[in-house]
Amino acid sequence: MPSVHIIGGGVAGYTLARELVRQHYAGTIIISEPQGLPYDRPPLSKSLQIEPFVPAAWYAEHGIELRQEKIAQLPLPAAPDDWVVLATGTTPELLEVPGAGHARTLHTAADAAALAQALDDSMFGLEVLVIGAGLIGAEFASTASMLGAQVTLVSNSEAPLAPVLGHELAAQLHADHGQRGIRTITGTVERIAADHVLVDGQRLEAEVILSAIGVRPDTALASALGLEVDDGILVDAQQRALGHRQVLAIGDAARHQGARRTVHWEAAMEDAAQAAATILGAAPVQRSVPWFWTDRHEMHVETVGDFRQAASTVLRRNRRGKLQAVFGLDAHGVLVAASMVDGGLMAKAVKRLVARGSAPSIEHLEDPSVGPRELGRSD
Ligand SMILES: Cc1cc2nc3c(=O)[nH]c(=O)nc-3n(C[C@H](O)[C@H](O)[C@H](O)COP(=O)(O)OP(=O)(O)OC[C@H]3O[C@@H](n4cnc5c(N)ncnc54)[C@H](O)[C@@H]3O)c2cc1C
Structure with missing residues (x-):
């Protein structure tokens, strides 16, 4: 019986197991996670609540073996159709000051x-x-x-x-x-x-x-095995760790070769979906434009795309002069990034526009009365 051994039960590890179940993977699925029942991290800082992805019964129901253990040495795939997936996430950076x-x-x-x-x-x-x-x-x-x-x-x-x-x-x-x-x-x-x-x-x-000064990828297991590590476990487009064809790496611990490392929830899920496609020999997963959210003081903030690619920004203020959104444009006026507060459907619309390489008019971007749909028609 082939097997997939997932090391780490964060959103990446859990999503991979869920995708394999959804796509009727015929082998054994094992998740090793020292903290026990996998839970989602974003609620920790927003509400201090612990929210498991699914109850323990779900794993049993789908024949997934959930082992409460910290792996000290990477178990290499034993047979040609076995896989080991590193989904070890990050650990917090520590301040280097006395005390x-x-x-x-x-x-x-x-x-x-x-x-x-x-x-x-x-x-x-x-x-x-x-x-x-x-x-x-x-x-x-x-x-x-x-x-x-x-x-x-x-x-x-x-x-x-x-x-x-x-x-x-x-x-x-x-x-x-x-x-x-x-x-x-x-x-x-x-x-x-x-x-x-x-x-x-x-x-x-x-x-x-x-x-809370940042996190660094947890690459100890990968390094010990001689896999390529450089600000994350280096992976190719299929999530294969450079150095072993049957070892995959996903989520915050991984970095796509030639790209910047991301530490966001949606990107971790997309890595997991791609890992499932690699294991099942399915078509590659279409990646979406990067997106993340953060909540503070009852405000929902969303960012789409990458402001590092922006040559200029356009500001959208509400009628009281408060900033509602910032749009980032490249040197040709193409929308490459946007951040918005309580943007409703705007983030989804902007995602589509960035993916399409749209260049919306600056007047439309600035005007708070121009809604998500109209924005798409203005380039
Ligand atoms: C407090 C907090 C709030 C966040 N809020 C947001 C947000 O609002 N929006 C957003 O986009 N992102 C947010 N994030 C980031 C998001 O949660 C991460 O991008 C996501 O959790 C990454 O998932 P992951 O599975 O790659 O790693 P992780 O969630 O870090 O999970 C990795 C797991 O691997 C396990 N592990 C490590 N080593 C071993 C080992 N040797 N053996 C077995 N298991 C091991 C760990 O115990 C851990 O559970 C937040 C993160 C935190 C901590």
């Missing part, structure tokens, strides 16, 4: 449960200090503040996330924290202690300190 061990991280269900407990236990506004205002830091700062904590958000930039969200929207969203009662501080962390953080010589008291 860094006093800071918590928010990456696992256990991290979220511990933070939820600390917020619950506090009678008065818990003093929370978040280091790093990227997607996870900003989301947790907003969640903790909504749950009654007194939050300080330390960032080394006035517009964190500018390269991914577009500068103008990134700056507005960061400034929004201040209007929602979060103290924002721009500076460099020098030292961390159990009850305070030193930022550019300023002592900031805190009961809970969270470090």
